[in-house]
Amino acid sequence: MDDSGIKKQNWDITETEVFLDILKNLDMKKCRDGRKVRNHKVFTMAYNKMFAAGYHRTVDQLKFRWKLLKSTYYKVKRDPNSPALNKVNGWFRYEKAMVEIMDAEQSVVEVEVNHSRNNSDDGETSSLHWTQPCEESTSRSPDATTSDTETLHSRCGGRLVEGPLAATQENNVQAQSMLQVKMEPQLKVGFIGAGNMAFGIAKGILSGDFIPGNIKVSAPSSRNLDKFEELGIAVTHSNVEVVCWSDVVFIAVKPHLIYVVLNEISRYVTDRHIVVSVAAGVTLAALEQLLPDSSVIIRLMPNLPCVVQEGALLFARGSHAKQEDANLLRSLLHRCGLVEEGPEDWIDIHTGLSGSGVAFVYLFAEALAEGAVKMGMPSALANTIASQTVLGAGRLLRDSGKHPAQLRSEVCTPGGTTIFGLHSLEQGGVRAATMSAVESATNRAKELGLKSTAMK
Numbered sequence: 425m426d427d428s429g430i431k432k433q434n435w436d437i438t439e440t441e442v443f444l445d446i447l448k449n450l451d452m453k454k455c456r457d458g459r460k461v462r463n464h465k466v467f468t469m470a471y472n473k474m475f476a477a478g479y480h481r482t483v484d485q486l487k488f489r490w491k492l493l494k495s496t497y498y499k500v501k502r503d504p505n506s507p508a509l510n511k512v513n514g515w516f517r518y519e520k521a522m523v524e525i526m527d528a529e530q531s532v533v534e535v536e537v538n539h540s541r542n543n544s545d546d547g548e549t550s551s552l553h554w555t556q557p558c559e560e561s562t563s564r565s566p567d568a569t570t571s572d573t574e575t576l577h578s579r580c581g582g583r584l585v586e587g588p589l590a591a592t593q594e595n596n597v598q599a600q601s602m603l604q605v606k607m608e609p610q611l612k613v614g615f616i617g618a619g620n621m622a623f624g625i626a627k628g629i630l631s632g633d634f635i636p637g638n639i640k641v642s643a644p645s646s647r648n649l650d651k652f653e654e655l656g657i658a659v660t661h662s663n664v665e666v667v668c669w670s671d672v673v674f675i676a677v678k679p680h681l682i683y684v685v686l687n688e689i690s691r692y693v694t695d696r697h698i699v700v701s702v703a704a705g706v707t708l709a710a711l712e713q714l715l716p717d718s719s720v721i722i723r724l725m726p727n728l729p730c731v732v733q734e735g736a737l738l739f740a741r742g743s744h745a746k747q748e749d750a751n752l753l754r755s756l757l758h759r760c761g762l763v764e765e766g767p768e769d770w771i772d773i774h775t776g777l778s779g780s781g782v783a784f785v786y787l788f789a790e791a792l793a794e795g796a797v798k799m800g801m802p803s804a805l806a807n808t809i810a811s812q813t814v815l816g817a818g819r820l821l822r823d824s825g826k827h828p829a830q831l832r833s834e835v836c837t838p839g840g841t842t843i844f845g846l847h848s849l850e851q852g853g854v855r856a857a858t859m860s861a862v863e864s865a866t867n868r869a870k871e872l873g874l875k876s877t878a879m880k
């Protein structure tokens with residue numbers, strides 16, 4: 425979206441009231457499900473109605489205005505004295521309409537206002553509601569003997585049908601897609617940790633038909649929560665609340681916090697949960713020691729491009745995670761990109777290759793652009809062309825199925841430009857340096873795992 429002129433709009437109170445009145449009568453739920461196409465349709469309708477009412481705003485200006493109102497709504501909801509109030513002239517005149525529009529979403533956004541303030545790990549405060557921990561009865565019974573079918577059944581809100589749909593076949597793709605249809609409307613997904621990786625996975629999941637109201641995220645501070653709320657995801661400061669509410673719980677905190685977090689939630693983890701850790705280096709053995717016996721645990725290594733549905737994800741199952749659990753996870757994550765299962769030994773390698781690998785590619789893209797700047801091209805254009813070059817090369821590599829060496833030779837004209845460039849790269853040791861980067865990152869993942877185990 426071209427932002428030019430959008431941020432400098434002068435809206436008066438009447439125009440904003442007309443706009444909100446129009447939105448009240450449109451299906452704003454569709455606007456809040458994170459899907460750009462639907463979002464655009466709703467704002468195009470709003471544009472037509474505004475135009476008919478004598479207000480000439482572009483669709484992008486309307487979207488921008490709504491974004492500001494919505495973010496103010498959330499900030500004020502969390503803190504009635506939020507400084508955000510001062511940024512929207514006449515806010516109190518809009519509150520009623522905002523509440524009406526947002527309340528229509530109550531099933532999607534389950535944020536409550538609470539006047540008690542919460543402490544946070546990084547000095548931020550918020551007035552988000554702390555829900556009481558779940559009842560003791562929801563915690564795992566040590567000698568629970570729930571069968572796999574019952575376990576899946578309860579994870580899926582009782583909707584899963586036994587028999588051919590139960591996906592007992594190994595890697596049965598058809599069963600997976602049927603499971604997806606059966607499960608997603610009911611499955612509740614939680615994220616502990618509201619950082620980059622949680623956001624990437626959540627965004628990937630939501631690019632399918634998954635409903636944002638079936639996702640809840642927790643973090644001790646409010647710093648990153650807005651962007652989840654903007655997707656319609658419920659947020660909280662209580663990790664326990666997320667666990668009690670969810671069927672699948674992603675642990676997306678930094679590796680050194682795994683011990684603290686699992687210690688906090690362990691007694692609320694039950695047979696109905698699948699716990700998925702994305703923490704680099706933290707082994708299944710360490711996770712299993714920190715959670716109750718027979719917990720279903722999966723170790724997943726994603727990467728950031730999940731956010732644009734082009735992630736590369738590898739997971740390994742813990743000793744109590746069954747094929748059905750793997751199928752369910754694949755089904756949930758398939759919108760994030762490529763999802764593969766492998767032995768746990770490969771997870772650290774995948775961390776170096778792909779989790780960290782994306783950063784290596786960014787470095788290369790940056791260097792490509794800098795080379796062009798050195799030769800006289802403007803920086804903005806050089807960066808745009810470098811990113812398109814990386815994207816195009818990546819897509820061709822993936823979609824052609826050819827070995828990179830073959831594609832490379834297809835670019836090289838004998839005595840031409842490419843071979844001269846490649847020679848320079850080889851002289852600079854790019855190949856050895858890249859191999860060493862993957863090796864170092866893999867070894868660092870192993871180290872992080874050892875450290876997190878030592879913290880117990």
Ligand SMILES: NC(=O)C1=CN([C@@H]2O[C@H](COP(=O)(O)OP(=O)(O)OC[C@H]3O[C@@H](n4cnc5c(N)ncnc54)[C@H](O)[C@@H]3O)[C@@H](O)[C@H]2O)C=CC1
Nearest residue numbers: 617618619620621643676677678679702703704726728779
């Ligand atoms: N960023 C990446 O590209 C990738 C990250 N990972 C893994 O994902 C995990 C998260 O990494 P990022 O998202 O990059 O980190 P981040 O720093 O962006 O996010 C961490 C989140 O955890 C929250 N947090 C801190 N203490 C907490 C507590 N006690 N309870 C609940 N939440 C708490 C923070 O507020 C923050 O929202 C790490 O373990 C990392 O190894 C894995 C693959 C790729």
Ligand SMILES: O=C(O)[C@@H]1CCC=N1
Nearest residue numbers: 704775778779780781
């Ligand atoms: O740098 C890290 O430790 C995490 C894991 C993979 C990507 N980022």
